[in-house]
Amino acid sequence: MSQQIVVYGASxxxxxxxxxxxxxxxxxxxxxxxxxxxxxxxxxxxxxNHGNKTIPTIIFxxxxxxxxxxxxxxxxxxxxxxxxxxxxxxxxxxxTHDVVMIGAGPAALTAAIYTTREDIDTLLFEKGVVxxxxxxTDVIDNYPGFANGVHGLELAESLRGQAxxxxxxxxxxxxxxxxxxxxxxxxxxxxxxxxxxxxxxATGSDYKxxxxxxxxxxxxxxxxxxxxxxxxxxxxxxxxxxxxxxxxVQESIFLTRFxxxxxxxxxxxxxxxxxLQEELKKYVDEGKITVHEGVRPxxxxxxxxxxxxxxxxxxxxxxxxxxxxxxxxxxxxxxxTGFLKASGVELDEVGLIKxxxxxxxxxxxVFAAGDVRSGATMQIxxxxxxxxxxxxxxxxxxxxxx
Amino acid sequence: MVKNITIFxxxxxxxxxxVKTYLKAKxxxxxxxxxxxxxxxxSEAHSLSGALTVPVTVVTRTDDSQEVIVGYNLSKxxxxxx
Numbered sequence: 335m336s337q338q339i340v341v342y343g344a345s346x347x348x349x350x351x352x353x354x355x356x357x358x359x360x361x362x363x364x365x366x367x368x369x370x371x372x373x374x375x376x377x378x379x380x381x382x383n384h385g386n387k388t389i390p391t392i393i394f395x396x397x398x399x400x401x402x403x404x405x406x407x408x409x410x411x412x413x414x415x416x417x418x419x420x421x422x423x424x425x426x427x428x429x430t431h432d433v434v435m436i437g438a439g440p441a442a443l444t445a446a447i448y449t450t451r452e453d454i455d456t457l458l459f460e461k462g463v464v465x466x467x468x469x470x471t472d473v474i475d476n477y478p479g480f481a482n483g484v485h486g487l488e489l490a491e492s493l494r495g496q497a498x499x500x501x502x503x504x505x506x507x508x509x510x511x512x513x514x515x516x517x518x519x520x521x522x523x524x525x526x527x528x529x530x531x532x533x534x535x536a537t538g539s540d541y542k543x544x545x546x547x548x549x550x551x552x553x554x555x556x557x558x559x560x561x562x563x564x565x566x567x568x569x570x571x572x573x574x575x576x577x578x579x580x581x582x583v584q585e586s587i588f589l590t591r592f593x594x595x596x597x598x599x600x601x602x603x604x605x606x607x608x609x610l611q612e613e614l615k616k617y618v619d620e621g622k623i624t625v626h627e628g629v630r631p632x633x634x635x636x637x638x639x640x641x642x643x644x645x646x647x648x649x650x651x652x653x654x655x656x657x658x659x660x661x662x663x664x665x666x667x668x669x670x671t672g673f674l675k676a677s678g679v680e681l682d683e684v685g686l687i688k689x690x691x692x693x694x695x696x697x698x699x700v701f702a703a704g705d706v707r708s709g710a711t712m713q714i715x716x717x718x719x720x721x722x723x724x725x726x727x728x729x730x731x732x733x734x735x736x
Numbered sequence: 737m738v739k740n741i742t743i744f745x746x747x748x749x750x751x752x753x754x755v756k757t758y759l760k761a762k763x764x765x766x767x768x769x770x771x772x773x774x775x776x777x778x779s780e781a782h783s784l785s786g787a788l789t790v791p792v793t794v795v796t797r798t799d800d801s802q803e804v805i806v807g808y809n810l811s812k813x814x815x816x817x818x
Binding site (some may be wrong): 343461490640 | 746748749750751752753754757758761772775778779782786787788789790791806807808810
């Protein structure tokens with residue numbers, strides 16, 4: 335019986351959206367007809383409403399009609415017709431959003447700029463820093479549009495401001511789990527359960543830990559993962575940086591503004607981009623940074639209060655001791671997908687989310703973009719691009735075209 | 737009851753920004769001590785928190801008891817200011 339409800343409306347119409355959200359939230363089936371795409375339907379709506387194309391116009395199984403009903407009027411009608419059960423009626427409705435984005439880094443913020451500009455109701459959850467890893471990076475030199483580079487924090491703030499200008503809402507909290515309930519996805523969050531027609535997972539990645547003895551013991555007391563946060567405590571001190579990729583080199587260069595000297599400990603060889611390596615050479619020539627290749631950390635040692643050395647092993651298995659006051663670790667990234675364990679979302683062998691060419695996961699209506707997606711290039715510009723693509727695909731999905 | 741809140745920050749620290757954003761959103765006032773502008777106060781942050789990191793948020797209650805929160809940690813910050 336419930337399949338016979340027909341909702342005439344248009345994608346731009348907020349009241350249509352509200353009525354559909356009400357029906358979806360109570361799991362009541364209906365046929366959606368967009369009058370912008372169906373001239374015969376537009377004529378029918380005009381005929382019902384004495385020449386006006388007033389929407390939403392909702393026709394019920396008993397042929398009765400409601401035009402632009404409030405949620406209360408809609409609820410009364412559904413209870414009258416026996417479509418909505420009394421016990422369902424008494425339950426407080428769970429909030430339903432068009433799109434919930436998990437994460438608020440460059441991918442999700444870009445996606446939110448696109449969805450909210452098209453009036454698609456969008457809520458973002460961020461458990462860490464708005465802007466993600468980009469926000470804790472000192473300078474981003476390869477993000478297009480900034481001839482002289484841009485500070486990570488500044489880029490993050492601009493992205494946030496732009497998304498919020500169009501109506502994106504960022505909630506500071508966490509999504510603990512996702513459950514596929516067919517048309518809707520149920521999310522368990524720090525703000526309670528909620529439903530979403532579409533979920534975009536853009537939780538990015540976090541810096542890996544070395545796992546050597548002393549690392550956990552001296553966390554934030556000599557062992558650090560955020561140069562822009564903690565570098566200031568090492569003015570005129572000696573530091574070790576572990577890692578040889580872009581982040582390790584970039585952040586070592588940043589740390590030279592505080593530290594008197596930096597030992598860069600690289601397991602194999604420096605893998606940073608050529609531009610960064612050239613930049614690094616300047617600091618090496620000045621004696622501010624010394625690069626040690628083929629060196630693996632073995633232990634971080636301290637006096638109980640602070641770090642005073644790093645013990646490492648070289649390629650000939652010889653122990654080398656570096657006398658330093660602190661260690662910064664940048665040895666690669668780990669995807670933030672732990673919360674997806676029971677969700678059924680398919681991951682690859684390293685824990686990144688598998689998607690199809692539409693950035694949709696194996697669960698319909700659940701999309702992924704940015705660093706957390708299998709095949710991502712771990713670049714901020716790519717994350718933003720994937721966010722835009724995901725938003726367009728999400729719109730197609732919401733319109734029933736995907 | 738909260739009497740006052742002091743946050744130790746630096747210019748480049750995104751987590752500091754998050755603590756400030758959260759407190760602003762809740763309408764809670766705070767005093768900020770920027771360690772880039774006041775480097776001589778680094779040891780104060782260190783002795784309060786035992787850590788070489790920012791943000792350090794010090795919540796002082798009306799009975800003068802203090803809670804020190806290291807980093808951007810909502811599970812500690814939310815109960816501390818409520």
